[in-house]
Structures are given as structure tokens and as C-alpha cells.
Amino acid sequence: MWIRIDAHSGVPIYLQVARQIEEALTAGVLRPGDKLPGVRELAIELAVNPATVVKAYDELQRAGLIEQPRGRGTFVLERPVLPETERRLRVRSALESLAAEADRLGFTPEELLQALQEVLRQRQGHPGEEPEEEKPHAGR
């Protein structure tokens, strides 16, 4: 698996690994049922401590993206099932950055709510479509 590690980026290595696997899932490079490399195998390939890969896999499991049945390996899950707290946390953090951005741009809370309602209405009109205004990092 091709994963780029930048030990100087300030982002912990386990998060870099987890995020890039998550991106591979989103991009369809990895599909449901695919087996991920074993912990030792991936650690040696990337030249990182195996504990780092364990942590990355645990993170992905917590996010409901993979499963690690004991002794059988690591597999990509059919459909991401997020725990309720994680689900709330993600929306919350997306909303917080949205609120901060709106504040910087001088929106009043009323204007922001109005804009949000408009987006939600549009989505209801076209279910399944990604609204164009959505920021690329929303939902992470």
C-alpha cells in the first residue's frame, strides 16, 4: 500500500496512516471486503514502529471503517457505521469551523441560520446530491 509519511509535519504518524487509508476508501482504491496488510507487514514496509500501525487500525475501527476479527486480519467494512458519539463529534466540529468562518466573514447568527436552512431545503429537493457549497473538509 502506498502511504506517504512525513515525520516532520506535526501530524502524528498513526493519524497520517489512518487518514490516507480513509482517503483510499473514499476514493474507492480500497473496497468493502478488501484485506488490509498485516500490522507487522505494513510497519516494515513504511519503516515505522508496529505500535503506530496498530493505533492507526484501531482509529479506523473506531470510525467504523474496518473490522479486525481476531487472528484473521483486517478488512474494509461494507458500510461505515459510526458510533453515535463519533457521529455527533464530526458534525459538531464541522459546524464549529462553519460558525468560525461565518463569523470571520461578518455573518450574523440569523444570516448563517438562514443560509443553512436554504442549503438544507435545496438538499431535500435533490436528495443524494452533494451541495456545491460543501467545504471539502466538512464531515471529517
Added chain:
Amino acid sequence: MLAVSVRSLSKTFGPLTVLQSIDLDVPTGSIYGLLGLNGAGKTTLLRILMGFLRPTGGSGEVLSLPLGRLEGIDRARVAYVPEQPVLYSSMRVGELLRFVRSVHPRWDQAAAERYMETFRLPLDRKVAALSVGMRSQLALSVALSTRPQLLVLDEPASGLDPLHRRRYLQVLLEECAVPERTVLLTSQDLELVERMCDHVALIHEGRVQFAGPVEEVLGREKRLRVTAGESARETLAALSGVRSLRPEAHGFLLSGAADPSSVQSVAGVTGVQVFALSIADLFWSYVED
């Protein structure tokens, strides 16, 4: 279980104090990185652990034996690779391996041959004619072939080109990321330590400044960007856990274990941004501040 443990260890050379008071515990099975600037005393510490130097004060154990008592078959359970490995340079690689095999009680010939293949080291080449990278790889191969319980590496992989370095680190991980083997290494290479080590310590000004599992060490300290007026300075500096406070354009950069909410509640503070630290950040915050 600890592979290495030292308490209040000190070492002076005449008027020069290199190690003031070192406390260090290296758990069995860890890959332990010792950081420090040139002259911090890392190599001196390793040489004391190996029994080449006698400490001026303090005590310690290596593989449960008191310092200086590592002899014979016990000594054979420890492999030490100095920064400039002493290899018999007039021998050919194959001769060198046969020689160590004849004198070392724990030698694993099959492993030695495997490493020669992995590193593509030519058995018929004189050691003196090997490149720097190949010589490092040979030294690591010899050390690993003695199946050490404790592997002590002084500045491993330093001066290697990216390809030799990568293979070196991969073999090191493959052979050492196992519960029964402990690696204690020193390095100036923050990236290497960040990648390879599960435990880390910084020796600075004769003492261990921080030590422990990487996650724990990084979890203890944060960097906070505090937006505040000059008036908040004294209160901030006096907060518990604050190790350094550097002025910035509209506030301060605070390093340490301070609680963000208590920082937030200081009069005059209008904003707090919390940054997680990497090993490199932590290293710099100790040696620069």
C-alpha cells in the same frame, strides 16, 4: 521487566561534568530512542552501560546485572554497535562472519546469511572496500546474528543514503519489533526516532528532561497559542505546568503541561489555541527555550 535501569548516574571527566544525574528505565521489548545534542553525554551513557566506562556516581542494572558485571555469557546477550563500528577491515566479509561465529556463543549462521542477502553484501569483498552504508549494514548484521536480548546502537544509520537507510531501518524493525528483544539507540535524527521508537528520552544539560512511552511523553506537553495583552504575562508564567512563555505578536506561545481552561480564565486572555506536539517540537522546545 526492565532491560536497563539507572539511578542518579553521574560521570565527570576531570573538571568536566558530562552526566549530572541520570535516571532512566528501558522496558524489555521497547525500541528506546535517546535524544540529545552533541556532547550531551549519550555515548558516555551507552559506554557506561556496556561496562567500558565506570560511572562517577549512581547505580544501574543491565539485563538485571549491576553495572560493570556484564561478563562472559551475559555479555554475549548484549550487542553494541558504536557510531563508527570497529570491524576487521583487512578481512573479507565472509571471513569476518566466520571469525565472529567461532568466538561468539550465540551466533546464528542462518540469520547471518539471510542478512547478507537482504543487504546484498558481497562475501568476497574486503571490509575496507565497503561503502559507508554497507559497513553500517554489516555491523548491524553481525550484531543481530548474535541474537542479542539487548541491542545498543549509537547513531544508527547516520550518513547512509536514503536507500541504504530504508533497508537498514526495515531490517531493524523486522528483527527487533518483538517482545523479547530491546533496542536502545541514540540519534540526532528526529525523524528516525519519530518513526522507529515507542519510547523516548531527552538528555540535556546532564539530566533526563523527559522520558517514557512516546504517546505519554507527547500527551503530557502541549503548545498553546494564547491571545492576550502584556498584562496577562505574569499570571500566565505563574500557572502550574508552564515551562516556557514566549511573546508573540498579540500574545504568547506557551509550552508545557498547563491546563487550557485555566489559561483561558486568566484575566486579559481572549483566545487559546491548542497544538499537539511532535517529538521534534518537543525536542526543540527543550533545547531552545
